[in-house]
Amino acid sequence: MDEPLKKKFKIEENDIGHELEVLQEHLLRNCLCSLDENVIQKLFWRFNSGDVLWSDLTNNWSTEQILMLITCVQLICEKTMKQSATGFICSRIADVHNALTHKENNIIDYFIELADDSDMFVSFAASRALTSFFLAVKSRLDQRWLDKLTENIEDTSQPLKVSFSLDVLKRIIEWKDFDEHVLEDNISTENAILSNCHTLSIRSEHFDSTQVKCLCIKSLESKWVYIVNRFESLIKSNATVYESTIITFLNLWEAMISVKANLSIIDTKPFYSNLNRYVPLLSNNTSAIVWKHILNLFNEVLCYGSTLALQHDMANEPCSLAHLIVRTVKDRRLLHVVPYINGSGGFGGGNLEGDRVLLKKLVLLILKAIAVTVKEAKYDSSSDSSVGSEMDDEDADMAVISRSIRDVLKRVDNFIKQHVHFHPETSPAKWIVQLFTDQDDYLVESMICCLDVARVLCYRNNYLPDLRKDLNPSETFLQFLHTVSFDWDVLLDFLVSNETCFLLYILNFLKYVRDHWDEFLDTCDRKIDRVMISLAKLRESVEKLVSKDLFPYNINPILSLLIECHKKYGAYSGTLILR
Template structure:
């Protein structure tokens, strides 16, 4: 219903005598919430009376009414800031404890019961938390968003799609920009959530008391993929409008609220990320508008927005983890790679990097500059070049198997054109990096890439894979550029990498066992390259060949020891065979 001014005055007058009672009631409710939080920290609600557990939630439906826009108001206006934050934090703690216990397969029965009531929206909790998105205190709004995302993750498949649709609608709000940021952040946290097993030490040290009545849960209740899919589906219908909104926002004038833009870009990256484990069908609609945002990369955009846009593009071009392993590449990453290559070559994209925060070529400020920003840009260019070469080579291979020889010749001509473009792109990249960082002018790109990323294992290995794959992709041509081979020399990269890790075979073994980098892929391909191009490799390594082969020999022995004890986590036989063949080549040349 709609409250007129007279009715509102009447309600206020009749409510006046209840103020003292309301204050007492709030103190009582606060006490209940504090008891609830204390019990949750002990991971069990069994000792708490049912009335105490449910009382804070039962008050949510008191004094509800709808305004002219159908906006639902609750007792929020009568709650103090401390009361609101206490309630919201209790909700978040409850949901996070439920998530943790579900992952173990055993849940406190009272935690399960109250979560079930909240999931069924028996108390209108979802509407209440969404209302707080427009709260005048931004910290209250922030805390409510954290609680709401934890609630959705704890609810999983029981979430009402209409709640997510309302969030998606809020992300287009023009009257309440705070609602937009709130909704995007909640959906981002849901999408990037990872179901992970608890650390054994946490499980041992943090278990419910023996007196707790525990319920077992099935594996089906532990998977968050359903809530992620519901979230993405809710966004899909609104996505073109959301993208257009931020496109206009960034294209007109520099936005004062970079945080909202960053949240939007973070959500976009989370949806596309392979870590989200979403299907290709679910994520395909979110690739459509990427090209517009490449055009927005200019000196007018702040460094923080630059970084997040580069993160988004780098996630699309997930070369080491996905694209390098595929026989045929999808159209979307290839289109983005072509656009990046063209932007660097023809539109001087690298000159717009706000390296020192200012505008113009590399920024006009002072200081050491933004090295993390430069590293993201370098990796994006390397991945764009690698994807472009891989796509052209795949098409060339397909054409060469055709009975029509002219098609193969056309593909070779295409590769020659690509090669010229790549040579110019890498020249500009080399010039940019050497202008901004103190590398010697004669340092080849293959060497400074390793030095640049020496403190970032994942980017370092992916950068080396890109250089290696571009070299391999272009070397099959009879008239391949010798200059590019020198610029991207796999032998130079490998030698610099092994110097960087002090020739430690234990470091290589750690990288092989870890799943945080694509080092297995790199090692397989660089060993194959060594075997096929042994004289060239020996010439490029010169005096360091003995040190390199010494590392590989020790690595082989370490792998064999682990295999003998059944401790290696996967089949490493292909690497072992290649290590042995390279050692044989070395021993044959050095009897």
């Protein structure tokens, strides 16, 4: 920048803080029409000439002024997204947003440069502003900005820059589209305020971030194998200076393959590569916190309750990961190196203290790996068998798998009882409920895994009666009812909520009860009346909601199974709880 410009900007720096405060106040009122145009001109429009660099202008700004600038940019982007969803936008906000996205305006390049700023609050705020900016510009997102971010990720010698770029991409991938986002004000209030300003009428449409997400992951695709290999080396090095960066990377990887991201299988498939290489990283040399995030990643890949349990043909990648996890448990490599005692997140209980959070993540992962392995074997064998001799081969194959799974479950059972205060005779069917009782999503998915494994392995020609006892589905359900105090309203809440896969669990469990009524009766024993009353009250509550057209989905299959089970109970007891 030449000297006359420097002199001019130095004078303006004296009142820049006041101008930014005024701009922020107007943005919070959702309208810039009454703002002096000179303020906007000085702050944004003059940069569209390309003659001035933001880094030069802000060189002598205070931290507070830089933070105020970042906040204003983030507000402009958020107001643009919010108002666009209503069909009306303040014309001045639209103008400023367009000025920010002008190809000659280098403010985004400047924000990316703040990745390794010495003040962590500045870099933190810049990453949030970039997230909002990328989401707001949608299809106009300049590939040059994404390239800068991904180049930062490749250079792992600069952890701050890597973490910054990973965090921006992760927040974009995790963004959830709502008609009214949780961070937004009420839209009706927004319209009332906008009625006093000069608004532009635009086509209102539901905000869809899919296009931006796809652009972000596409920018990583060609570099992904290299990035994965680099972070594998960083984890092996066990250098604490990289721990935060590693965690952010694992979080991004998890977000990209998560079903919650609503990305297509085609878009996310490249990011399933090299997952198996991270299983050996669960070792003595890896810290407990990194263990947890690797387990989170694997648990997301083996998303059994939400996707894999519903598929006949599962992809090779999750099946391969499941097989490897089962093998590492079977040969004792995994359970013997768990950093349980030395990990954080301990819990009380006599002299046994350790990282229960890590323990639950690990156990859930093993249960999901077992369920995926069994499910794959079931469909592979059923699709290959058509004649008698092949049926014999199928039974022999399933017998081998059953014994292998029994061995793995025994190892997990022993491991759990070494670290948690469960009675030695407590079966996995009971302790999985007790272990996960404070985390609904883990609880329900673990129950689905055990139920599905039991239905495939334990009821074919009376295979392995000890495994049938260990995974008794009735025992699990009875323990679950004890946990919720037999409260049918809690069961209804589980059914209505989309936070767990309880619908899939109760559907499969009721099918099991229908097909194995005598075993269900034997397990419930004297508590059968209390169990059936809870199910009857659940049915009654569901029917009331259905009659008022208030149930969020088609619940008729569940109602039909409840009716069948109550008929069996009526035949057994001589009475019907409900007609």
